[in-house]
Amino acid sequence: MLEQFGKTLDEDNYIIDQESEERVTSLYKEEEIHIDEFGGVVEGSTEFIKDDYAEIHEYVKSQKEEQ
Incomplete structure (x- = not known):
């Protein structure tokens, strides 16, 4: 699925x-995503x-706020 969004995994299995x-960092906490x-x-x-x-x-x- 990641490839459909132009993403893959690095050698430590983080999304890149x-x-x-x-x-890649998460939307709200801006943390790298394993x-x-x-x-x-x-x-x-x-x-x-x-x-x-x-x-x-x-x-x-x-x-909910967008609704």
Whole structure:
């Protein structure tokens, strides 16, 4: 799935951009994302979130505010 968004994994299994090879950071906490912490891709974008309560809470909260 990562390849569909132009992403892959580095040697330490962190998500990176295929072109720049820079590590991807999560949308809300701006932390690098290890594949074991991958929570998903924000709908309609290429922003990634971690599988982390605070991160998911912020996403859900932002979706409710948009409604």
